[in-house]
Amino acid sequence: MAYLEMQSIYKSFNQVPVLKDVTLELQQGEIHALIGENGAGKSTLMNILGGVHQPDKGLIKLNGQAVEMTSPKKSQEYGISFIHQELNLVSDLRVYENMFLGSEIRNKFGFVNVEEMCRQTTDILTKLGVHINPKEYVRNLGTSYKQLIEISRALLHKSKIIIMDEPTTALSDHEIDRLFDLMRNLKEDCISIIYISHKLKEIKSVCDRLTVLRDGKTVKTGDLESETLDSITHDMVGKSLSEDRMIEHEELGSTVLKVEDLSSPEQFKSINFEIKKGEIVGFTGLAGDGRTELFESLFGYRKNYKGDIYVNGKHVIIDHPKKALKAGIGYVPKDRKENAIIQDLNVIQNMSISSLSHFEKNGFIKGKLEQKKFTYYKDQLNIKVHNPRVTIDKLSGGNQQKVIIAKWLELNTDIIIFDNPTQGIDVGAKQEIYQQIIRLAQQGKAVIVLSSEALEIMKICHSVYVMYQGEISGYFKGEDATEDKIMSYATGSKKEAVPVG
């Protein structure tokens, strides 16, 4: 008998059915992958298990006993911990306070025992290889730390079932390895993990079994051993996807962006590159390679850098995003929740917010025009949303990401930088994002794609720069890119001077 059974679960939001007869069985001590396209219902199903939402119909059994997850607290009492896709920490509290929120340790006089909570926090963080002061405020920490703190919190509560909804999006390769080691240890202790991710390779390497959802239904469940990346993709999207390059060798236009000797203390050094009209240039490397810092500087988020930037041959000084936009540079940031979406606005507003002038007449926003434009992007990017007037947090994670991309497409800059554009996007939808990027290039834009996924770079880039410790360590044509080649430059085992011009 399975430890957890979710039987025939149904759930609708505003009369729109999202889960239609979903079944999930979880054994003790297994890592179970829950996969499916953006909007398939994975987070919703887990929200039901986590007591956040109530099912319209269906049964949940733990150890053979029917249970009702009437609230998140109840679910936690049943030994279930939920690490949410969109992180859930309180920024204005300290690390240890977040860890023990609602379950503070008190001494025999009833006072909170700060030192004991700090000690336990440090213990768990150390297991994950994280060294931060437990008294640090969460707001001062980077996203990867926040993700690790959420994971630590689940460990602290000695849960029987841990739900991880895309836990690795903000982690470096090294941190991911540690997390996987830890997950394997948890398994030994008979803890079960439900693991949601769009990174199929990760799933293959760490999970034991899988359940695939498509359009709110369970379409498959079984052992992962007998599956291949291709067979999983096929179950998820209903077809196989090609791994071939999506662009051909093309004649490129004049140089649009040229960067000379850009350096910033401890971030990046002596960066030289240029991009032509119609070109898609990839920047890749391992975490900490400096590429995000480099392009945040180029977009004016960071001021502490030296060097020269030319746009269409004209020297420009960029010390603020406004100046970058004026120079024709756009930047789709990574970490959707922290940098991009505006929670209180609806889906359409999130698309139009940065280019309101496009929709304005005599000081009024023309709702119809806005709506029409949104419909255009909805079709182009296949954004799944029933009613675009709901706040953006009602969309599935991957669909939020697509709205952010639409926002930047609408800004229509000549140069557009995508930082990790397919974060949280399912394998099928990735293809749509790639096509959109290629379309931009065909329209004559210069596109920069920052990505740690070699395959992504190999598929859509005309040329590739690899970075290592803040420097460009390799440069080659997209058609010459291989995973091995990228790795050898990214790890610093190979390095060569980059041809300029």
Ligand SMILES: Nc1ncnc2c1ncn2[C@@H]1O[C@H](COP(=O)(O)OP(=O)(O)OP(=O)(O)O)[C@@H](O)[C@H]1O
């Ligand atoms: N609170 C809500 N109100 C209205 N609709 C919702 C709500 N929560 C989820 N939905 C809708 O339910 C559907 C399934 O969303 P869910 O977040 O479960 O997808 P997912 O499989 O986790 O996708 P992703 O991989 O993009 O995270 C989506 O169409 C979403 O818009």
Ligand SMILES: [Mg+2]
């Ligand atoms: Mg989700």
